[in-house]
Amino acid sequence: MNLNKINKFIVSLIIVVSAFTFNACRENSSSDIIPVSNAGQYLNLNTGSSWEYSADGSTNTTVVTVTDSTKLAFTKNYKIFHSTTLGVTTSNYYTYKNGNYYLLIAKTAGGYEELIYLKDSSEVGKKWSATVSPNGTSVVYNYEVKENGLTQTINGTTYTNVVHVKLTVPISGYTADAYYAPKVGLIKSDAITSGVTSITELKSYTLK
Secondary structure (H helix, E strand, O other), X not given: OOHHHHHOOOOOOOOOOOOOOHHHOEEEOHHHOOOOOOOOOOOOOOOOOEEXXXXXXXXXXXXXXXXXXXXXXXXXXXXXXXXXXXXXEEEEEEEXXXXXXXXXXXXXXXXXXXXXXXXXXXXXXXXXXXXXXOOOOOEEEEEEEEEEEEEEEEOOEEEEEEEEEEEEEOOOOEEEEEEEEOOOEEEEEEEEEOOEEEEEEEEXXXXX
């Protein structure tokens, strides 16, 4: 499973419907950029920051880059991230506000829904849920902080104060364990779909 798929569930991650209309969503060029809220400790929104991920040890990696554009949705300004795998680029949308980390999920019928995939309050046992309907059917995403203050070594790099968040989607049986490091963001995820486990790990990154 590549990072783009994982983002749709998780970190859709991979993840609340507002009175703000979907038709009001728009992208802004660098000359029309709207300031984005200051990011929390687990999200870097600086233009040019990038992360390279590998899935299941494959040599085909996914490179995620922060662009200089934003999308206005649900009264928030989302920074646009480009994810490129084997020459194919897709867009993902993230923002941070009042201790919550948000992402946009595209709806099959058009428009978006937003989801909180992470919180600054990372005490063990912290839980929250969200209901979205990307395909017209209500889907509940349940999150729980399983661990914090972890030390994790991924591809030779050691990260400290890592938080571990577990996502479960009862309707599909999908589960994912995501690990976030301060300043860097997502460093690893273990996802299980139909009994098959897929592991995505951070290989390298550049922060601006």
